Amino acid sequence: MATMALTACVGKTPESRRLRIATGSPTATYYAIGSALARLVERELPGTDADVLATAASAENVQLISRGQADVGFTQADVLVSGAGSAPGIVALARVYDDLLHLVVRADSPINTLEDLKDKTVSVGAHGSGTAVTVGRLLAVAEMSGGGVIDRRELNLDDSLRALAAYGIDAFFFSGGLPVAGIKQLSTQGRARIIDLSKWAGPLRHAFSEVYVVRNVPVSAYQTPPVATIANPNLLVVAASMPDDLASDLTQLLMERRDVLAAAHPAAERLDPRSAIATLPVPLHPGAARYYQGVKP
Incomplete structure (x- = not known):
């Protein structure tokens, strides 16, 4: 060097x-x-x-x-x-690195898949964020973008973390590099887990852009069971x-x-x-x- x-x-x-x-x-x-x-x-x-x-x-x-x-x-x-x-x-x-799309729910939540978000209150990312762009596309390919499918909130990461912990929302999305500090704090306390979104990377690539790939979220990131999710370059x-x-x-x-x-x-x-x-x-x-x-x- x-x-x-x-x-x-x-x-x-x-x-x-x-x-x-x-x-x-x-x-x-x-x-x-x-x-x-x-x-x-x-x-x-x-x-x-x-x-x-x-x-x-x-x-x-x-x-x-x-x-x-x-x-x-x-x-x-x-x-x-x-x-x-x-x-x-x-x-x-x-x-710089790859941003991974996190779908975060409380540890005791019945939500286990993207489809389980129907009729739930969900933060889709702050207006003007990359999270909001990716999530908008994801919900479109999952045919969940219509009004009334989910009750949308546009919260930034800090507000999403507080709202999830206070039962003000059922789930939130956030796109970031591993590990995201606030998510790690909740998960290591046994209060949150990450939902696997890997099956949606292919439909996103087909519908929108070749930048989308699958990346693993290892146990070491959040002390939660390993999952895989959608990633794109940062x-x-x-x-x-x-x-x-x-x-x-x-x-x-x-x-x-x-x-x-x-x-x-x-x-x-x-x-x-x-x-x-x-x-x-x-x-x-x-x-x-x-x-x-x-x-x-």
Whole structure:
């Protein structure tokens, strides 16, 4: 692995600049990794300050970058292939990890399948989140998207966790990297479990996008019986107009300070140049591509 030699440090004192990193809710994977990335930026890119933006996540993040209100953001790939993000001029720095769709119920719940959600009160994810995009598609292929099939709530992760524990909802969906801290806290207390959604990955691929795959949720993630579910790639994206040197420096921080990011959340352990370049259908930023070409074995 190449040693850190960031281009922002070369030749002259850099101009002062500020990076706005769009993440998710404060207990979500995006926020943990984004906060760690912000600290790295401030420590290792001279003259650069970083702000962490708490958001509804994927779709909102893409919209913020498109409008020039954020510089860097995390998003699920399906948001960009669905058109839900309305994202002209968006490019990727890296594929970071896979987001897994969690369907969470109380441990004593009679719900065991997606179909059991009929006539139940369910949070489908916050408006503007990647969770809401994926769940909308899932319910469509399961023919459960019509009015009255389920009683929908649009709650973020924190509110979903509280509502489930208080019997205010029967279940909630959340898409995130393993493990999701709030879900882990409930499950290790014996108060929640995860529903297997793996049989729906094929119908989703057929109806909507090839990005959907099946991934296992191991016992170690939540101390619950192993299940499998739907996953799709999580990308770190920027505007195509970002300067090449800055995009290269940010990509280098991602790859060469993986240990720092992984200390903030285990999902970052999956960062690797060989998988990071697999960002299709979103093209790599030329500055990111330059970095990967420089470290290619």
